[in-house]
Amino acid sequence: MSEALAVVETAGTDTTVPAVSGARQFWRRLRAQRAALVAAAVVALLVLVALAAPLLTALEGQDPTTYHPALIDSARGGVPLGSFGGVSAEHWLGVEPQTGRDMFARLVYGARVSLGVSLGATVVQVAVGIAMGVAAGLGNRWVDLVLSRITDIFVSMPLMIMALALLAIVPNTFPRPVLVALIIALVAGWSTMAKMVRAQTLTLKNLDYVAAARLSGWKTWRIAVRELLPGLAAPGITYAALLIPSNISAEAALSFLGVGVKPPTPSWGQMLTSADVWYQAAPQYLLLPAAALFVTVFALTVLGDGVRVALDPRAASRLRVGTGRRRENRARAAVPENALPEKALPVKSLPEKEGPA
Template identity: 40%
Template sequence: MRTDGATLFGAGLLGLLALAALAGPAVTPDPELMDLAAIHAGPGPGHPLGTDELGRDTLSRLLAGGRVSLAVAAATAVLAALIGTAIGLLAGYHGGRPDAVLMRLTDGVMALPLLPLLIVLAAIDPAKLGLSPEATGSEAFAVLRIVVIIALVGWTTVARLVRAQALSLKARDHVRAAVALGAGPGRIMIRHILPNLASPVVVATTLSVGNIILIESALSFLGLGVRPPLASWGNMLTGAMNAVWSAPDQALWPGLAIFLTVLAFNLVGDGLQRAIDPKS
């Protein structure tokens, strides 16, 4: 696999961001600790990036938000890739009516306006679905909820990619030989086709992470994603919105973190695509 400077820079930047987010609890104070006497305080010895609208340490919130945003993005990308791979593999291998039905479903999801659809899904009250208030009030449920919502509409690109690859792979000699030997469809898809789909699926998943971070940040900014007191870069921007003129740095730091993370993932994804593509 060939690498280049842009890919190495993206991987290094991503590693630094992940390491900083993971090391946050050990080197910074509690991100939910409030000091109402130090609201919007400037950078200082106790607060390297200042404090927010409730006197909480901005650096602690930034690193805590990084853990949440990166976890949501990674989990969503993996879940969307699993859904898309399953649908694309079934459609590409079986063809005919299953292919037509599954691809029309994919086209229908792709045709829907993304952000309004996500807003509608995120605005659904979990209590009306029969879930208990104790379960829906936990931080884990809040993160899982946003992961499922974004994954439900984010699988279409992987599905179309996998379908196209499966159509090509099922005509290969080793797959035709397996059919001639009496292997069933499930065994052929799992043992002979799926392993050859790993490279394009990994590339597509990596490239989707940056977009997922932007979507999660937009939903959290609108108050429909990760909600306080749990920090994410999106709801940090929401908190900074009312003080954007008096304390612009409160919007600068989460915005810069989002920009750098999306840039890093896109550089890594582009590098993987160039390295795996046989035409490069």
Template identity: 45%
Template sequence: MTAPLDVPGSAIEAGPETVLEGAETSVIRGRSLGQIAWMRLRRDRIAMIGGIVILLLILVAIFAPLLVSWFGHPPAEWHREKLDPSIGAPLGTFGGISSDFLFGVEPDSGRDLFSRVLYGARISLLIAFFATLLCVVLGTVLGMIAGFFGGWVDTIISRLMDIFLAFPLLVFALALAGVIPDKAFGMSGDTLRISLLVFIIGFFNWPYIGRIIRGQTLSLREREFVDASRSLGARNHTILFKEILPNLLAPILVYSTLLIPSNILFEAALSFLGVGVRPPTPTWGGMLSDAVHNYQVAPNFMIFPGLAIFITVLAFNLLGDGLRDAFDPKAR
């Protein structure tokens, strides 16, 4: 329909371009699912705070040597002058906290607790990140294969998941970490212990994410875009990694952020039980293990490593909950 010209006695009508002339036009742009999820996540202040805390923890772990050179002392350096020679307890109030020792000193050795907490973050986060990466890769690949192909392939992988889930992981980790010598597989020292912990945590935890990915793949393989891709001659590996995998990124990302804190706690538990990274390399769990015998004379020796674990796990859980709500708001 066109609008008539406002000319007395004229029946001429104006075209659409005349009606729209001078009107403000705006370009309507579509948003991807990732952009929509990011908009939802930005509105979740608690999740954003968790993400900021995680980013700060990563920066602290990366720049730990620089921060220690500014505000602390080398983590293996002993300061016996800060201890009571009779009982080995730190001098001063609350474990020897001062401007030179921000978190105080360790009993019996006098090592700087601030620098050891910072260096402990490097070990704990490194093990948790790489163990989670191994777990996600194994769980995603095997879960996709089981859900996509089905049949005997699904049966074998599903029963393998059941076996791993029923396995007493902590007992096996204690036994395996205890019998491995100081030199094995061409590695030694901290490199061997870190690699061993990454393998134990990542390799035996993959069924948890594998079951989630399998269930999602069972649903996705019946979707129209998979049928369209197959009708165009796409092969199975092309459908798996170019059609199904991009639609699994959201659950993979969400579950990874929830899996990292559990891996941090598992590493801390192994270090607490004495089968983690060997002293004097600092880890949060190892520091808590040492603090059990000295917390009465130096409560800060237990408080600061415990707070580090608590804040890290809480931040990852808050971010994981926020990501879950952002990608699937109907599940709230």
């Protein structure tokens, strides 16, 4: 698509300059937020580690499922031998208690499960939420009423209870990470997005360009695709960026409860399931997956907030606490003193002179 041209009148002449595109404005606003850039770098590193998990474990010479009984002390209940949980040149982060499986291999493969489940659930949530919201906003009164009531039912539905019930009745032959992603996506998340998209659709469909498309004879689906979806892109991307960390937490909670990803497939939440009894004898078994979950969720939350602010520059970031005064002082220092407007002095009223008696 060719860039729009803006006409700027300077010194009595018309100069045509290319206007800044929306994508360039987004990247410029996002680059201005240092916290969001650091979070984006952390997320990119985590994704790279997850994708390169087979290469990293091959470099270490280990895998996430092989048992090493010679590396644990059976007399002490399965505590890893050696210092720091059995850290060595062959096992970079030590080994797992009782089984002796390599901790580094299980962590990097667990990143694939956690990130894959959360991203897959987010894609389904965004697709279902946009479809339901647009259909409710563009449909007639009865369609809007039925879809809105269905959305309200799913909004009030508790995720953990429904997930526990559904995961208990599905046969074990079904791929567990796919099942967990589908349950997280279809039980929670999409309903809130559907309500947001419906409200935005009701606002957009009353604008002039949508009315012109309707008068031109366009079908409803064409109006939705060509006219409404571009206006729904910004709130959809913002909400999707905030959904990913909550989906990671949901997957970890389900795995922690024992109904999520099943062994021997590694998962951070699954590793925390049995780590509570080893926090004194082998604290790294609890601290490593907990730290990985904390860093991932925190980085995704900060990045989601940065995306929200970049897409909506009028919104003030929740993370810019205490920086407003410094920015104001920096802006004042950049302006010359003679350019600042002088403060108006109060005008004192003069006493009236008395006339001749």
